[in-house]
Amino acid sequence: MAALREEEFAALQSLLKAPSKDAVRQLCQECFSSPPAALRPLAQRACPGLAADPEEAEQLVSALHNLTRHVVYRGLTRAEDILSLFPENFHQNLKNLLTKIILENISAWRNEAQASQISLPRLVDMDWRVDIKTSSDSIIRMAVPTCLLQLKIQEDAALCGNNPVVSALTVELSKETLDTMLEGLGRIRDQLSAVANK
Amino acid sequence: MGLLNFTRDPVPEAVSGDMHNLNQLSAQQFSELTEVLFRFLTEPKEVERFLAQLSDFATMNKISLGPLKNIVKSILLVPNGALKRNLSSEQVKADFIALGLSEEKASYFAEQWKVNSPTLTRLAVGQTLMINQLIDMEWKFGVTAGSSELEKVGSIFLQLKLVIKKGSQLENVYVELTLPQFYSFLHEMERVKTSLESFS
Numbered sequence: 001m002a003a004l005r006e007e008e009f010a011a012l013q014s015l016l017k018a019p020s021k022d023a024v025r026q027l028c029q030e031c032f033s034s035p036p037a038a039l040r041p042l043a044q045r046a047c048p049g050l051a052a053d054p055e056e057a058e059q060l061v062s063a064l065h066n067l068t069r070h071v072v073y074r075g076l077t078r079a080e081d082i083l084s085l086f087p088e089n090f091h092q093n094l095k096n097l098l099t100k101i102i103l104e105n106i107s108a109w110r111n112e113a114q115a116s117q118i119s120l121p122r123l124v125d126m127d128w129r130v131d132i133k134t135s136s137d138s139i140i141r142m143a144v145p146t147c148l149l150q151l152k153i154q155e156d157a158a159l160c161g162n163n164p165v166v167s168a169l170t171v172e173l174s175k176e177t178l179d180t181m182l183e184g185l186g187r188i189r190d191q192l193s194a195v196a197n198k
Numbered sequence: 199m200g201l202l203n204f205t206r207d208p209v210p211e212a213v214s215g216d217m218h219n220l221n222q223l224s225a226q227q228f229s230e231l232t233e234v235l236f237r238f239l240t241e242p243k244e245v246e247r248f249l250a251q252l253s254d255f256a257t258m259n260k261i262s263l264g265p266l267k268n269i270v271k272s273i274l275l276v277p278n279g280a281l282k283r284n285l286s287s288e289q290v291k292a293d294f295i296a297l298g299l300s301e302e303k304a305s306y307f308a309e310q311w312k313v314n315s316p317t318l319t320r321l322a323v324g325q326t327l328m329i330n331q332l333i334d335m336e337w338k339f340g341v342t343a344g345s346s347e348l349e350k351v352g353s354i355f356l357q358l359k360l361v362i363k364k365g366s367q368l369e370n371v372y373v374e375l376t377l378p379q380f381y382s383f384l385h386e387m388e389r390v391k392t393s394l395e396s397f398s
Contacts, residue, residue: 073349113347120357120374126383130393136326140282144323145397147390149332153373169371171362172328175394181335182391185384188337188356192377195354 003070003085008063015060015094017050028101031061032068032109039065071102072109079103118156124166125152147173202296203289204279209297216272217298219265227259228303232310235270239277240317277311281322287312333368334361356380 004012018024027046034042039061047057067085076082082099126149133144148170155165173181202209220228234255238248252270256263276297280290291308295301339356353376360371375383 069347073347075348075350110348113345114351114353117342117345117347117351119355120372123373123375123379123383126386128386128390130390130397132397133326138282138322138325139284139319141284142323142326143397144326145394146328147394148329149390151371151373153371169330169362171330171332171360173332173390174328175398177332178387178391178394181332182384182387184335184337185380185387188339188380189384192339192354192380 004063004066006087008059008066009087009090011056011059011063012067012098013091013094014047014050014056015064015098016091019049021097024097025101025104027061028064028068028098029105031064032072032105033112034061034065036065067098068102068105068109072106072113075110077103077106121153121155123151124154126150145175147175147178149173202293203285204276204283204293209275210272212268213272213275214298216269217294219269220273220303221298221300223259223303225302225306229306231255231270232307235273235277236310236314239274240314240321242321273307276307277318280311281315281318284319287315328363331363332360333363335359336361 015024015027018027030042030046031039040058043051043057043061044054047060051057051060071082071085074081076085079099082102083095086095086098128147128149131146131148133142133146135141149172150168150170152166152168155167223231234248234251237251238244241247252266253263255261256266276290276293279285280293285293287308290311291304294304294307299307336359337357339354342351342353342355344351356375356377356379358373358375360373362369362371
């Protein structure tokens, strides 16, 4: 499967008009990070100097987005693999520059892709405190320790865009519940070690 | 009547009459009735069983059920108050005597109180208010093989389902953790355990 269509590689040549290598670098990063829906506004914003008209800007931005995403998807890490994506007649210096920029960013981009992948709500933070219950309506005087656990949970990043919703859930555990939970967590740890040692 | 240990409120008038009636029971009958009462106190959900056993007791000893229920209501005032206030068996005995129960029966009841109070205390603590109590935890872990952004991933994920009691309803909360988060969570929970143990 080819990374890009012929027209898309052609669109990339607009980058030759870029003012500097850093401008190209910046644009690559923005194109990778942008979701497909946000490419048009990005094109309008980022490419006034590079493209003759809005349509050309959009094609450039779209091509760069597809190229960077393809490299990350395939997990390409070697220069040769990236270089070989380009057609034979592609501008040599531009090809080398793009390859270099991609290689610089590949592991950050991979992490970004993994961090934004769909998942159940994620744990982002956890705090706890231990209270001693000294009195209640069922017993006027007692000294019962109990644990309050606060979990900060972030909803699926993909659904929330740039404003992830983080909710805090406070849960109370008695000593018995905590012991049972630790037993369960211990079993998870043992199973994880068994899998890791295979 | 002097100051009672199990309550600060005035005791209903009927109580002394009920204690007088209790005194008429033989030691054997009193012992059986006490057993029925403590069986109910240690298993407060078994209301039907309690009422059935009371009914049997009434029939076997030729006592009317109505008056028996009133007597039982009066007796139960003491253990309920004693539980709230962590009373000792001597205090329970003193209160029964102050209410008019014979020394022999008061002693006997106080003895049974001593035997049962650890269980009863644990029950009362269990009934104490808990906010969003954690009832259950289920988990699974696996490997993410690929995604729409990354053809090959190979990362481990851990998913927890926490069952939480919110008021009278149960709510399920689903959370995903990465491996480092899991180890950190485990470590923190072990610290909580140490802390709880030092206060027990």
